[in-house]
Amino acid sequence: MHPKSTPSATSVHDLPTPAALVDVDALEHNLSTMASLLPGALLRPHVKAHKSTALAEMQRRHGHRHFTCATVREMVGLANAGFGDDLLLANEVVDVDRLRELAALQDDALITVAVDSDTTVDAAAGAGIRHVLIDVNIGLPRCGCTPGDAARLAQRARDRGLVVRGVMGYEGHLMVSDDRSAQQRDTLTAMELLRAAAREVGGDIISAGGTGNHDVHATNRDRTGVTEVQAGSYALMDTYYSTLNLPFRQALTILGTVISTHEKWAVIDVGLKSLGMDHGNPSIAGHKVWFCSDEHLTFATDKRDAAATAPADAAVPRAPQPAVGTRVRVIPAHVDPTMAMHDSFYLVRGDEVLDRLPIDLRGW
Amino acid sequence: MHPKSTPSATSVHDLPTPAALVDVDALEHNLSTMASLLPGALLRPHVKAHKSTALAEMQRRHGHRHFTCATVREMVGLANAGFGDDLLLANEVVDVDRLRELAALQDDALITVAVDSDTTVDAAAGAGIRHVLIDVNIGLPRCGCTPGDAARLAQRARDRGLVVRGVMGYEGHLMVSDDRSAQQRDTLTAMELLRAAAREVGGDIISAGGTGNHDVHATNRDRTGVTEVQAGSYALMDTYYSTLNLPFRQALTILGTVISTHEKWAVIDVGLKSLGMDHGNPSIAGHKVWFCSDEHLTFATDKRDAAATAPADAAVPRAPQPAVGTRVRVIPAHVDPTMAMHDSFYLVRGDEVLDRLPIDLRGW
Numbered sequence: 001m002h003p004k005s006t007p008s009a010t011s012v013h014d015l016p017t018p019a020a021l022v023d024v025d026a027l028e029h030n031l032s033t034m035a036s037l038l039p040g041a042l043l044r045p046h047v048k049a050h051k052s053t054a055l056a057e058m059q060r061r062h063g064h065r066h067f068t069c070a071t072v073r074e075m076v077g078l079a080n081a082g083f084g085d086d087l088l089l090a091n092e093v094v095d096v097d098r099l100r101e102l103a104a105l106q107d108d109a110l111i112t113v114a115v116d117s118d119t120t121v122d123a124a125a126g127a128g129i130r131h132v133l134i135d136v137n138i139g140l141p142r143c144g145c146t147p148g149d150a151a152r153l154a155q156r157a158r159d160r161g162l163v164v165r166g167v168m169g170y171e172g173h174l175m176v177s178d179d180r181s182a183q184q185r186d187t188l189t190a191m192e193l194l195r196a197a198a199r200e201v202g203g204d205i206i207s208a209g210g211t212g213n214h215d216v217h218a219t220n221r222d223r224t225g226v227t228e229v230q231a232g233s234y235a236l237m238d239t240y241y242s243t244l245n246l247p248f249r250q251a252l253t254i255l256g257t258v259i260s261t262h263e264k265w266a267v268i269d270v271g272l273k274s275l276g277m278d279h280g281n282p283s284i285a286g287h288k289v290w291f292c293s294d295e296h297l298t299f300a301t302d303k304r305d306a307a308a309t310a311p312a313d314a315a316v317p318r319a320p321q322p323a324v325g326t327r328v329r330v331i332p333a334h335v336d337p338t339m340a341m342h343d344s345f346y347l348v349r350g351d352e353v354l355d356r357l358p359i360d361l362r363g364w
Numbered sequence: 365m366h367p368k369s370t371p372s373a374t375s376v377h378d379l380p381t382p383a384a385l386v387d388v389d390a391l392e393h394n395l396s397t398m399a400s401l402l403p404g405a406l407l408r409p410h411v412k413a414h415k416s417t418a419l420a421e422m423q424r425r426h427g428h429r430h431f432t433c434a435t436v437r438e439m440v441g442l443a444n445a446g447f448g449d450d451l452l453l454a455n456e457v458v459d460v461d462r463l464r465e466l467a468a469l470q471d472d473a474l475i476t477v478a479v480d481s482d483t484t485v486d487a488a489a490g491a492g493i494r495h496v497l498i499d500v501n502i503g504l505p506r507c508g509c510t511p512g513d514a515a516r517l518a519q520r521a522r523d524r525g526l527v528v529r530g531v532m533g534y535e536g537h538l539m540v541s542d543d544r545s546a547q548q549r550d551t552l553t554a555m556e557l558l559r560a561a562a563r564e565v566g567g568d569i570i571s572a573g574g575t576g577n578h579d580v581h582a583t584n585r586d587r588t589g590v591t592e593v594q595a596g597s598y599a600l601m602d603t604y605y606s607t608l609n610l611p612f613r614q615a616l617t618i619l620g621t622v623i624s625t626h627e628k629w630a631v632i633d634v635g636l637k638s639l640g641m642d643h644g645n646p647s648i649a650g651h652k653v654w655f656c657s658d659e660h661l662t663f664a665t666d667k668r669d670a671a672a673t674a675p676a677d678a679a680v681p682r683a684p685q686p687a688v689g690t691r692v693r694v695i696p697a698h699v700d701p702t703m704a705m706h707d708s709f710y711l712v713r714g715d716e717v718l719d720r721l722p723i724d725l726r727g728w
Contacts, residue, residue: 016459016461016462016728017459017728018728048658048659070658070659071659091623091633091659091660092623092624092631092633092688093623093633094621094623094688094689095380095381095621097380098380116624117624117625117688119687119688119689120623120624120688137626141626141628141629141654141662142624142631142657142660142662143623143624143631143660144624146626172657257458257459259455259456259457259458259484259507260456260480260481260484260506260507260508261481262501262505262510264505265505267456267506267507269455269456269457269728272640272642272701273700273701273704274728276636276641277640277641277642277701278636278641278656290505292642293506293536294412294434294700294701295412295434295435295455296455296506296507298505298506323483324456324458324481324483324484325458325483336637336658337636337637337641337658340637340705341704341705343727363707364380364381364382364633364638
């Protein structure tokens with residue numbers, strides 16, 4: 001969205017802002033760490049977290065050739081970019097026109113869509129989709145049929161000529177927990193539901209999980225029976241998942257420029273139109289974020305304000321006021337919607353800009 | 365972002381979802397109501413609220429030829445689309461390359477940028493910008509110089525060859541209040557600060573205000589001295605401003621499709637990537653919204669849940685479960701970031717689709 005691209009910029013200090021930065025070393029660490037825990041087809045990376053074929057290519061280089069999508073746009077974009085080995089739309093679609101777009105890809109790509117009702121089964125069959133997974137509700141109040149209805153739906157799908165490859169479920173309510181042993185226990189309970197449905201449905205796929213409980217799946221596969229995990233956020237990370245002490249580093253930051261300074265605060269040009277806000281305010285290392293407006297973020301420049309736990313009279317020195325023009329990195333609270341607000345990201349190492357890559361799977 | 369556009373769709377029931385809908389009658393009501401309260405140049409519509417030259421054209425048809433922008437992208441886009449009569453960038457920019465993009469427009473457009481520091485004055489002058497406003501802080505902890513520094517900055521700007529057209533201030537902390545008489549009192553106090561700065565700065569523009577207190581400005585112009593109001597949200601509205609009982613109607617909704625139903629809830633394909641979430645959850649008439657995920661919204665289908673104030677044992681009948689495929693309209697909590705997430709909107713009257721128009725000023 002910057003009309004004048006800056007391919008010659010070799011420093012983040014020369015970039016137009018706001019700009020999405022991805023630290024290549026943190027990214028590589030995250031990709032290789034996950035690939036060692038869930039190698040190859042055990043991970044079906046969820047591209048909704050980054051919406052970029054360039055990042056999918058990096059995940060493929062780490063051995064993952066099957067991808068999870070949340071939108072038709074992501075499916076079509078990945079297939080057209082040559083990522084069609086095994087694409088799962090882990091979401092329900094009843095729009096037959098959109099499903100036909102997917103069906104038209106099937107000579108070159110393996111396309112599978114989730115279904116959880118008579119209507120979605122019939123829409124998929126009517127559009128000429130060949131492969132489905134039965135989406136089973138395992139506790140999150142969202143999509144998925146009741147476990148007891150899975151076998152009936154699978155039969156209906158087969159009666160309509162669809163190949164039922166197995167089941168998926170998403171235990172999204174268990175992704176973040178202060179009590180990780182309870183998280184493990186509840187994940188295993190949810191997987192009992194999914195595994196039971198899988199036995200009745202047939203097929204060879206049992207797909208579930210995410211970044212927040214990837215380790216529960218990785219270390220208990222004999223108990224969960226899951227054949228693949230749908231994690232996405234692990235690649236770039238955010239402050240929401242950072243509370244779990246997962247083995248992933250913060251790779252994504254949004255770069256801003258200080259445009260205004262005051263006695264007790266400064267303002268950067270990173271606002272809520274460049275940050276996913278549903279998980280609350282973003283963070284700035286060493287500073288307390290006061291609030292975000294459409295195109296602004298106001299943060300405290302008084303270190304006493306940053307150190308909220310310090311006594312009010314503590315002799316914490318006032319930090320030097322950042323100069324107008326200073327670059328500041330903001331850590332988003334939620335990676336997925338943040339990436340969806342940018343049309344490209346810069347691959348960086350420290351302050352060095354290595355590349356600019358498109359976020360090409362945005363929209364629906 | 366729907367690869368296959370549907371120009372032939374004449375009903376919202378045929379549209380791909382999620383889709384931004386703008387009700388033409390509500391929009392026209394809002395535009396004409398505001399144009400009667402603040403006609404012509406008394407309103408400088410803020411395009412950050414809709415990011416669409418098509419909507420700016422409608423505002424121009426209602427007599428407003430001067431526009432407010434928050435980003436360089438909005439300025440360049442409006443100027444290139446022939447809206448260059450008088451464009452104000454009501455925001456600070458220190459990136460000289462971006463300012464040069466604006467300066468290059470000045471033979472065809474009147475470009476004015478806000479400045480609030482030595483650095484922003486010098487950047488504007490260095491880039492060849494000709495006109496500035498002194499941005500004065502009048503209470504919101506964000507941009508703007510202290511009122512006492514305005515005259516000095518104006519002198520610095522004039523010394524650098526810039527034409528200082530006057531002052532602007534944004535009393536954003538006063539936009540929404542439960543106590544509208546306190547809002548009026550505080551707005552008038554803030555305007556005293558701005559007017560005092562204006563007297564020292566010179567020029568003929570005193571620019572301030574927004575949708576939330578447009579009426580305070582409209583009915584007290586002799587006391588505030590404001591020459592123009594920067595309202596933007598009034599055109600499309602959201603649930604945040606709807607609490608004020610302003611004379612504007614809800615024109616924007618996000619259309620979704622029910623993709624999954626359950627005993628107590630249903631799910632539509634309008635998620636937090638298609639809704640500004642910084643003001644909290646959106647609303648659905650007659651239903652309680654439980655939560656939004658990236659691509660989903662879960663809402664209660666039990667009327668007892670919607671009617672939170674009813675006693676638990678009230679004989680409120682359970683609402684009929686919406687069928688999968690049913691269309692549902694969602695009212696966003698915050699209009700500006702919601703529009704920024706869509707690449708187009710549909711102009712509708714009831715369920716009839718009249719036109720599809722681009723949201724062409726997104727990004728930075």
